[in-house]
Amino acid sequence: MNFPPKIVESAIEEISKLPGIGKKTALRLVLHLLKQEPISTAHLTTALNELREGVKYCDTCHIISDTSDCTCRTIKRDLTTICVVTDTPDVIAIENTAQYRGLYHVLGGVISPIEGIGPGDIHIDSLIARVQNSEPKIEEVILAISPTMEGDTTAFYITKKLKDFGVRITSIARGIPMGGELEYTDEVTLGRSIMTRSDYK
């Protein structure tokens, strides 16, 4: 018995190449698509093809965009502030807070010697060039990088590289999350939240 048929097997194989999706989930997705109208599969594949062929990365801020020159140079935002993030989901997360009106710079990763990612593999040079050459002048660079070992290394490297350009370098606050219990917060976070305390408003 030739089961499951070859076309089903190759669909399962292609789907299970996606991160976090195994063979069983892939089979479940395949059976789901087979139960839907053919047009819904067509919509999905068209959207994916258009995505892969249409998406560009902005040469300046490295954000995903549908042109190679995104609106980052012309938009009505604060053009003197750059927020440096690791990857695109961070931009979405910060945009969702509606607390930031400046520009972004997507590094595309963090420095990680274990994974063989050096400063040259992520967009640090282009950040320095932006700070050097931007018109109007960049006044502040906000580092919004996750406080992990690799993130801290990356932040330290960027700080060192930018220190001679007279730009203010800040970092997003690390401390106890809203709703968090002081008693259960780890010592490093609690210690840092005392060191970086601010005036009560």
Added chain:
Amino acid sequence: MNFPPKIVESAIEEISKLPGIGKKTALRLVLHLLKQEPISTAHLTTALNELREGVKYCDTCHIISDTSDCTCRTIKRDLTTICVVTDTPDVIAIENTAQYRGLYHVLGGVISPIEGIGPGDIHIDSLIARVQNSEPKIEEVILAISPTMEGDTTAFYITKKLKDFGVRITSIARGIPMGGELEYTDEVTLGRSIMTRSDYK
């Protein structure tokens, strides 16, 4: 700022229509595809299109197949036994045990009054027709349906419908799973495993 771009948003929307995939996972999949070579997205979409256009359901056993007449009538298997299952993953699970050499019959669901699925909505009539008309004669129908409320209702209905055809109707054993602890098995399972005890081999 027009972010994320429209093509990214529509890809996220289409992916998050799949069961068990939300907007965040969809975004992660999109970013994964964007990091891969364009050819890998092309392979995925081609496999999905071929799947949706190429898959047929066998008219006899309702198994997914690449022809509308699968090998179920001509293959070198035990043609006198039919194993009745709810859906395609069950066929794969039973095939993987290598303990069964007969035919299958995929119901495509179970009777569920709450979801409005009656006996006419699943492939029960065609099972009865197979038992009535098959050549060689069907000797045994094995019910391999999950022991849930709906599954038991479906099994009971099929048993009632088939009782006049002189076919042996069996059910896969329900009992304590291999490696399971007797102490922690629920009462219904344990009670049934005592009632349906078999000679020790």
